Amino acid sequence: MTDLTLDDARRRDAADPLAPLRDRFVLPDGIYLDGNSLGALPRDTASALAEVVQRQWGEDLIASWNRHDWIGQPQRLGARIAPLVGAKPHEVIVADTTSTNLFKLIGAACAARPGRATILSEPGNFPTDLYVAEGAARMFGDRRLKTVAADDLVAAIDGDVALVLLTHVHYKSGRKLDMAAITAAAHEKGALILWDLSHSTGAVAVDLNGCDADLAVGCGYKYLNGGPGAPAFLFVAERLQEKLRSPLSGWMGHDAPFAFDDAYAPAPGIARFLCGTPSVLGMAALEQGLATVDGVDPAALFAKASALGAYYIRLMDARCGDAGFTLASPRVDAARGAHVSHAHDQAYPICQALIARGVVGDFRAPDMLRMGFAPLYTRFADVWYAVEVICDVIATRAWDDPAFLTKARVT
Numbered sequence: 001m002t003d004l005t006l007d008d009a010r011r012r013d014a015a016d017p018l019a020p021l022r023d024r025f026v027l028p029d030g031i032y033l034d035g036n037s038l039g040a041l042p043r044d045t046a047s048a049l050a051e052v053v054q055r056q057w058g059e060d061l062i063a064s065w066n067r068h069d070w071i072g073q074p075q076r077l078g079a080r081i082a083p084l085v086g087a088k089p090h091e092v093i094v095a096d097t098t099s100t101n102l103f104k105l106i107g108a109a110c111a112a113r114p115g116r117a118t119i120l121s122e123p124g125n126f127p128t129d130l131y132v133a134e135g136a137a138r139m140f141g142d143r144r145l146k147t148v149a150a151d152d153l154v155a156a157i158d159g160d161v162a163l164v165l166l167t168h169v170h171y172k173s174g175r176k177l178d179m180a181a182i183t184a185a186a187h188e189k190g191a192l193i194l195w196d197l198s199h200s201t202g203a204v205a206v207d208l209n210g211c212d213a214d215l216a217v218g219c220g221y222k223y224l225n226g227g228p229g230a231p232a233f234l235f236v237a238e239r240l241q242e243k244l245r246s247p248l249s250g251w252m253g254h255d256a257p258f259a260f261d262d263a264y265a266p267a268p269g270i271a272r273f274l275c276g277t278p279s280v281l282g283m284a285a286l287e288q289g290l291a292t293v294d295g296v297d298p299a300a301l302f303a304k305a306s307a308l309g310a311y312y313i314r315l316m317d318a319r320c321g322d323a324g325f326t327l328a329s330p331r332v333d334a335a336r337g338a339h340v341s342h343a344h345d346q347a348y349p350i351c352q353a354l355i356a357r358g359v360v361g362d363f364r365a366p367d368m369l370r371m372g373f374a375p376l377y378t379r380f381a382d383v384w385y386a387v388e389v390i391c392d393v394i395a396t397r398a399w400d401d402p403a404f405l406t407k408a409r410v411t
């Protein structure tokens with residue numbers, strides 16, 4: 001196992017074409033492997049926000065909507081996300097939260113498929129996807145949410161399915177679904193498909209149009225580094241935009257918001273999926289987050305994330321193989337996103353003991369230790385050290401401390 005030495009990790013870093021991008025971030029001491037929950041702080045975000053707050057808001061006040069194009073943020077930022085997901089610039093818009101965008105697109109899809117009663121998803125999909133789908137199913141006609149294991153999903157798509165709702169990279173296992181094949185299967189039965197790209201965008205190459213996808217949503221605060229609670233994005237394929245309507249018919253999605261008409265008339269194109277006033281400060285932070293991915297080929301991001309994940313799996317196999325960890329993510333790179341999870345019956349206190357030693361991953365109930373490999377700033381040496389600390393926490397039973405058993409509100 002000579003290639004699993006620290007020297008080797010450093011050689012890998014030296015050969016990594018994305019290594020210089022780490023300078024685009026402010027990173028604390030320690031090893032941060034949680035960029036799939038909250039991306040790191042870009043170096044330019046604080047000064048950009050100070051400019052928006054002090055000059056644009058403080059001095060230019062209301063004029064900033066036009067002068068600094070605050071009003072154009074949703075489209076402008078959407079167009080920057082588009083190349084990361086294989087979309088055209090006018091097919092993506094930034095707005096609201098992922099949950100709210102799910103609601104808008106599920107509602108729009110249900111209305112576009114009258115007479116079909118089923119929204120199909122997989123059990124264990126991210127909770128907000130399931131909760132919003134369940135609520136929307138009740139609200140938009142007498143529909144129901146049905147869940148079928150990912151492996152059986154294609155066979156379960158029938159003529160009653162209005163919408164297939166899936167997360168491209170599973171938040172817990174990191175399993176990456178075959179977007180092209182599942183999308184084709186949905187279309188074959190006349191169903192629409194909505195992909196949640198929260199754990200993909202910015203780390204895993206996605207080709208929405210190449211797969212002929214209909215709809216998508218995704219987070220701004222994970223691999224897009226937009227900051228806590230950053231605005232989310234949504235995608236509607238050009239061919240569907242004029243056919244769909246958002247159930248949240250707010251004024252920003254109106255054809256002429258400043259005509260102040262009583263009657264709602266949806267804007268042409270993607271703008272109809274806006275609802276209310278953009279959150280300007282959140283958008284300004286997201287804009288800096290998007291700058292960190294500027295000019296970076298999504299395929300290169302995925303290649304690095306995959307290599308880091310594969311390296312972690314090999315190190316864990318070699319160093320912690322007898323420590324009670326069970327790999328819960330696909331071993332094959334092409335079937336995995338940018339994070340890796342292991343099941344362990346002491347995953348929670350182990351995770352806390354790691355955090356106490358500066359190795360930040362996260363715990364996902366009931367028993368997963370999850371490590372994210374954000375390709376813009378994670379080094380192979382970080383992975384090597386993280387596994388070194390995991391080994392030590394296991395060998396010394398450092399996790400076996402009552403202080404590590406109290407669960408915080410956010411895990």
Ligand SMILES: Cc1ncc(COP(=O)(O)O)c(C=O)c1O
Binds near residue numbers: 100126198199
């Ligand atoms: C797959 C997926 N969808 C959605 C969300 C979050 O949605 P929201 O930003 O509305 O809280 C997450 C957060 O981790 C997620 O993993």
